[in-house]
Amino acid sequence: MRRAEFVTAIILALLSVYLMWKSGEGPEWDTEYVHWSNIGVNIDGSGPGKGFWPFYLALGMLISCIWIIINAIRKQSPPSQSDEPFMDGYAAKMLLFVGGGLIAFLVLIDMISMYAAIAVFMLYYMLFLGRHPLLLSVVTSLVVPFWLYLFFDIMMTKVQPKGSRWIEDTIYNPAGEFFRSQSLIMIAVFFAISGAVLALSARASRQ
Amino acid sequence: MEIWDALYQGIWIALQPHNLGLAVIGVVVGLFVGALPGLGSVNGVAILLPFTFVINSMTADPASPMIFLAAIYYGAMYGGAISSITLGIPGASTAVATTFDGRPMALKGDADRALVTAAIASFIGGTVATVFFTGFAPFLSSVALDFGNPEIFALMLLAFATFIGLGGDDIPKTLFSICFGLLLATVGFDQISGEPRLVFMNEREQTALLTTFGVADAEASVPFFDSVGWFSRGIQFLVLAIGVYGIGEMIWTINASRYKITMTETQISFKRIMRGIIGMKDAWKGTTIGSLLGFFVGILPAAGATPGSLMSYGVTKMTSRNPKSYGQGNPDGVAAPEAANNSASTGAMLPMMTLGIPGSPTTAVLLAGMVIWGLEPGPRLFEDRPEFVWPLIGSFYISNIIAVLVNLAFIPLFLWVLRMPFTILAPVIFVLSIVGTYAAYDNMFDVWLMVLFGIGAYLLRILDYPLAPAVLAVVLGATAEEKLRQALLLSDGNFEVFYNPFFDRDGKGQEWWIAPITTWIAVILITMPIILWLFRKVRGQHNEA
Numbered sequence: 237m238r239r240a241e242f243v244t245a246i247i248l249a250l251l252s253v254y255l256m257w258k259s260g261e262g263p264e265w266d267t268e269y270v271h272w273s274n275i276g277v278n279i280d281g282s283g284p285g286k287g288f289w290p291f292y293l294a295l296g297m298l299i300s301c302i303w304i305i306i307n308a309i310r311k312q313s314p315p316s317q318s319d320e321p322f323m324d325g326y327a328a329k330m331l332l333f334v335g336g337g338l339i340a341f342l343v344l345i346d347m348i349s350m351y352a353a354i355a356v357f358m359l360y361y362m363l364f365l366g367r368h369p370l371l372l373s374v375v376t377s378l379v380v381p382f383w384l385y386l387f388f389d390i391m392m393t394k395v396q397p398k399g400s401r402w403i404e405d406t407i408y409n410p411a412g413e414f415f416r417s418q419s420l421i422m423i424a425v426f427f428a429i430s431g432a433v434l435a436l437s438a439r440a441s442r443q
Numbered sequence: 444m445e446i447w448d449a450l451y452q453g454i455w456i457a458l459q460p461h462n463l464g465l466a467v468i469g470v471v472v473g474l475f476v477g478a479l480p481g482l483g484s485v486n487g488v489a490i491l492l493p494f495t496f497v498i499n500s501m502t503a504d505p506a507s508p509m510i511f512l513a514a515i516y517y518g519a520m521y522g523g524a525i526s527s528i529t530l531g532i533p534g535a536s537t538a539v540a541t542t543f544d545g546r547p548m549a550l551k552g553d554a555d556r557a558l559v560t561a562a563i564a565s566f567i568g569g570t571v572a573t574v575f576f577t578g579f580a581p582f583l584s585s586v587a588l589d590f591g592n593p594e595i596f597a598l599m600l601l602a603f604a605t606f607i608g609l610g611g612d613d614i615p616k617t618l619f620s621i622c623f624g625l626l627l628a629t630v631g632f633d634q635i636s637g638e639p640r641l642v643f644m645n646e647r648e649q650t651a652l653l654t655t656f657g658v659a660d661a662e663a664s665v666p667f668f669d670s671v672g673w674f675s676r677g678i679q680f681l682v683l684a685i686g687v688y689g690i691g692e693m694i695w696t697i698n699a700s701r702y703k704i705t706m707t708e709t710q711i712s713f714k715r716i717m718r719g720i721i722g723m724k725d726a727w728k729g730t731t732i733g734s735l736l737g738f739f740v741g742i743l744p745a746a747g748a749t750p751g752s753l754m755s756y757g758v759t760k761m762t763s764r765n766p767k768s769y770g771q772g773n774p775d776g777v778a779a780p781e782a783a784n785n786s787a788s789t790g791a792m793l794p795m796m797t798l799g800i801p802g803s804p805t806t807a808v809l810l811a812g813m814v815i816w817g818l819e820p821g822p823r824l825f826e827d828r829p830e831f832v833w834p835l836i837g838s839f840y841i842s843n844i845i846a847v848l849v850n851l852a853f854i855p856l857f858l859w860v861l862r863m864p865f866t867i868l869a870p871v872i873f874v875l876s877i878v879g880t881y882a883a884y885d886n887m888f889d890v891w892l893m894v895l896f897g898i899g900a901y902l903l904r905i906l907d908y909p910l911a912p913a914v915l916a917v918v919l920g921a922t923a924e925e926k927l928r929q930a931l932l933l934s935d936g937n938f939e940v941f942y943n944p945f946f947d948r949d950g951k952g953q954e955w956w957i958a959p960i961t962t963w964i965a966v967i968l969i970t971m972p973i974i975l976w977l978f979r980k981v982r983g984q985h986n987e988a
Contacts, residue, residue, distance in 0.1 A: 237906070244906055248619065255626060255641070263638050278936025286633035286640050289924045293629070296622035303615035313613055315906045322905060327698050334694055335898050338873060342891060350881065354874050361873075366866025380871060384878055392497045394882040 240322035241308045241315040249301035255294035259287040333365055349399035349408070351381040368441070375437035379430045386423055390415045450577055453833030457510065457841045461502055465511040466838055470846045471853075473518020478526050478857050479868060483535025484519035484748075484788070485805040486692060488512050489684040490875050492812050493883035499816050506834040508816055509809070513792075513835065514842045516805055517569060520748065520785045521846045524561035524777070525857050528554055537748040537784040540756040544769060544776025551772050555712075558854055559719025560774050561781040564730045566847035568782030571734040572741070572789035573839040580825070580836070584797040587822035590957065592930040593940045593948075595799075597961035599923045600941075601968070602800050603916070605743055608968030611750075612909040624683075624913035628920020631677025635928060642674045649673060673888045680811045681883055682893045683917050687910050688804075689876030690897020693869055695904055700865065716851055722774060729759045729775035733782030740783070741790025747803030751787030752780035789839060796832070797822060799922065804911045807918040942966075 262269030274285035275292075308316035323331065337360055344353035358377035362368045368376075388394045389412065398404040415423070456462065476487030495508035523538030528545035541561060548557035590598075603621050607614055630641045644652070723730070733755040740751035759779040760769040769776045791802030792809075799821035801807040813820050818831060825832050850857075880893045900910050933948065934940035940948060944959045967974075 241906055244903070258641055258643075261640075276936075277931060277938075281935065283635075283932030283936065284928050286636045286638055289927065290626055290629040290641060293622045293626040297619055297626070300615040300619035300622065304613075304619070307613075307615065313616075313907070326701065330698055331694065331898075331901070334697065334869075338690070338894050338898075341873075341877070342887075342894060345877075345887065345890075350878065354878070357874065358870050361870035362866060366864060368864070368866065376867065380874065384874070388878060388882055392882070394496070394885075396878065396881055397887065 237315045237318040237320050237322050238308065241313065242305065245301045245304040245308065249298055249305070252294050252298035252301060256291055256298065259291035259294055261287070337361060337365075345397050345399075347399055349403055350396035351385050352399065352403070354381040354384065371437050372441040375434055379434045382430055383427060385411075386415065386426060390423060391420075446577065446581055449829060449833045450837060453835070453837030454840060455837070456504070456506070456830075456834035457837035459504070462504065462507055462510050462834065462838065463841065465498065465507055466514045466842045467845055467849070469511040469514025470518040470521075470842055470849055473515035473520075474522035474525075474846070474850060474853075474857060475518075475860060476515065477519030477522025477535055477538070478861060479522075482692075482872070483523065483537060483805075484516045485684075485803075485808060486688040486872075487515045487519055488805050488808045488812075489681065489688045490872070490879055491515060492681060492684075492808060492815075493879040495812060495816075496883070504834070505816070505818070505828065505831045506838070509813065509831070509835050510838040510842075512809055512812060513838060514845070516788055516809070517785070517839075517842045517846050518849075520569070520788050521562060521565045521850045522857070523784065524565070524781050525558065525854070526861060528557045528561065528777075529858060530861065537752055537788075538780070539749065540752045540780035540783075541777055543756060543780075544771070544773050547770065547772035548774070548777065553772065555715040555854075556719045556722050556774070557772075557777050559716055559851065560723060560726050560777045562847050562850045563720060563723050564726060564733065564778035564782040565785040565850075566843055567730050568734040568737055569785035569789060569843040569846070570840070571782075572738040572786035573836070573843065575738050576789050576793055576839065577836055580793055580797050580832075583793065584822040584825040587798050588826070590798075590822065591948075592926040592933070593955070593958040594961065596923060596926040596930055597941055597958040597965065598798055598800055599919055599926070601961050601965040602794075602919070603912070604965035604968035606909075606912045606915075608971040613907055614972055616906075616908045617912055620909050620912040621916045624916025625920045625923065627678045627683065627913075628917045629924065630674050632675065634921065634925060639675060644673055678892070678917070679884055679889060680808075680917050682880060682889050683896055684804075684808055684811070684914055685876050685880050686893040686896030687900040687914060689872060689879075690894055691900030691904065691910070693872050694897070694901040697865065697869055723778075726774040726778035728763070729755070729777070729779030730782045732759045732762070733779040733784075734786045737783030737786030738790040741787030742793050742802060747791050747805075748784040748787040751790070752784040755779040755783035785843075795820060796824060796835075801915060801918065804914045807915045811918050 257271075260272035260275055262271070262274060272287070272291075273279075274287035277284050277288060279285045304313070307313045311317050337357060340360075341353050341357040344356055347353075348356070355377045358380055359373055362373035362376060363370065366373075385396075388396055398408050415426075418426075457466070472491065473484065473487060476482045477484065492512065495511060498508045498511055519535060520537060523533060523535040524541045524545060527533045527538040527541040528549050531542060531546045531549075533539045533542055545557045545561065548554065606612075606617050606621060626641075632638065633640045733752070736755045736758060737748070737751040740754055741747060756769075756776060756779050759775050760766050763769065763773075763775065765773075788803075788805070791806045793802070795801040795806040795810050799810070799819075801810045810820050818824065818828060876893065876897075877890055880890050881887070883889075904910065930940055931938070934946070937946070939946040940958070942959050942962045944954050944956045946955070947953075948955060
């Protein structure tokens with residue numbers, strides 16, 4: 237934990253320095269601009285420049301990081317006193333599987349659409365990480381995206397990414413046409429039926 | 444008399460079927476969110492904020508989305524006790540103190556009594572605080588109407604100073620968190636000069652990066668991510684809030700609980716509920732202290748419901764004739780924190796609604812929601828938008844009644860839901876966070892950024908970096924900068940406008956006391972740790988001598 241405290245503070249200090257430098261940048265089109273000339277408190281009588289506030293905030297970040305490092309050297313913060321590892325085996329594995337799963341989920345959205353990616357992610361999580369029965373995992377990973385599809389795409393018309401053109405034309409366009417032609421009561425019935433299927437599968441899995 | 448008329452009208456509007464329905468749904472969602480370990484009011488409100496866009500577009504009533512979110516906030520305060528008592532794990536940080544006596548009561552077979560005590564104390568705490576709110580809010584907002592730029596900036600400085608002086612977290616890490624949050628709010632276009640600032644990539648560089656990572660047809664993909672430039676639109680508040688509270692907290696809870704949670708068997712029936720209500724006579728002291736102390740602690744920016752409930756527990760124990768019974772299953776020890784966390788959650792709404800300065804991370808999310816719905820939180824809200832303010836206050840009363848009834852009636856259902864494995868709940872929360880962020884901004888870049896913030900928040904949390912100040916800072920950032928720069932523009936760059944009451948602001952020789960007093964209190968709070976350190980050092984030398 238002690239080493240992680242140092243490394244994190246140093247990385248954040250470097251980020252602060254970069255942000256200080258970045259705050260002093262001028263507009264791309266102004267070729268005569270002198271770096272850091274926008275961080276003054278009263279530039280030409282028109283008050284602080286656009287770099288003033290971010291520059292001093294980044295400076296505040298840098299000072300905090302130096303303070304954190306000094307505290308770590310003097311062993312005054314709990315992480316710098318701790319002999320425990322920053323992450324034990326379980327935490328590292330969990331971050332890899334959960335964080336990795338989330339990144340893969342995001343990559344899949346662009347390729348196979350939001351709802352299909354949700355189904356894949358739910359199935360991965362429940363079957364692989366949760367070790368739930370196959371039936372419950374499959375039904376949950378189909379019902380959850382179906383509910384979200386009905387809520388967002390159909391009821392709220394907040395359209396989510398649909399992946400490739402082929403998927404959109406073959407699956408989502410006909411499905412959208414069908415569900416949008418239904419009344420609100422029918423949509424509620426679809427919600428209820430899929431919920432009942434989920435409850436039955438949970439019951440069957442428990443038995 | 445005016446207040447009572449307005450309140451009567453407000454309660455009447457809050458009782459309209461659509462608002463009543465939203466309050467019921469909000470309370471039920473809040474109870475679940477509060478009861479589920481790892482999720483608290485802030486997680487629920489942040490993850491569900493994008494869902495209120497549809498409420499806003501469907502109802503003509505401007506208060507409806509806020510009534511829904513405020514009901515979630517209330518419900519979560521009630522719900523936190525359920526898991527504290529039956530699981531021994533606080534459903535939210537606000538219910539930590541409830542475990543001290545609630546869990547021992549459950550282990551002694553008195554779980555039903557503890558649950559009823561928690562529900563009734565929450566109701567009393569929430570109602571007392573709402574009465575205070577109704578009395579204080581119009582007065583405070585009328586005083587705040589005279590505030591200028593220096594006063595508002597000084598108040599914001601005070602809000603951040605309380606995190607440093609009273610927050611109880613590592614000071615440099617809190618300072619870092621505040622500065623980082625404020626800096627995130629500066630990304631995008633500068634609101635005064637209109638020039639881009641801290642925009643890390645232009646469109647050409649984005650296309651090059653996507654091509655490097657093998658994204659086929661990178662030029663076509665850029666508009667999908669954002670045609671203007673990834674950072675040009677700024678970093679949206681919800682991206683940080685959902686990342687921290689939806690992704691980061693969830694990963695943290697998975698690691699802390701390791702999916703292993705065991706529940707105490709609880710029997711509940713009408714007879715047992717009645718027994719619990721009669722048993723409230725043993726918990727009146729905790730309820731009274733919690734209701735009063737919770738409200739005033741809740742008003743303080745860095746405090747909120749968690750310290751409010753811990754302090755109320757401490758004070759009730761300290762003033763008890765039998766302090767040793769605390770921690771063994773004393774009903775007062777359940778009532779005090781539960782009354783306090785509900786009372787504090789209403790207290791935290793007071794500075795948010797009247798001054799535009801949130802008192803807790805949850806109210807910061809609510810404030811951001813109000814901005815998204817086109818409202819301007821602050822003193823003018825009471826003058827300009829009474830059709831929003833009074834129905835909302837009316838809904839506080841209604842939601843409290845709904846929450847206590849739903850809580851008592853459906854305790855068995857909540858206990859059933861709490862048996863849901865965490866390995867089903869966690870992916871559902873992740874999915875809601877991602878879908879919600881996309882629905883809010885129609886942009887995959889924001890979704891990526893949200894997940895990266897979440898993973899970063901988890902890593903920083905392991906090292907004790909407090910993240911609530913960053914969330915608060917990113918909400919207040921734009922206003923804080925605007926007020927600071929406008930104040931400095933009017934004073935020709937002279938900082939005396941903030942700390943010198945005799946500084947001649949308008950050339951009329953008038954004295955201005957509010958900003959200097961606020962600034963000096965903030966300075967004292969910021970330097971408090973150094974003052975205390977010096978005090979201890981001097982006292983140590985004195986004792987040695």
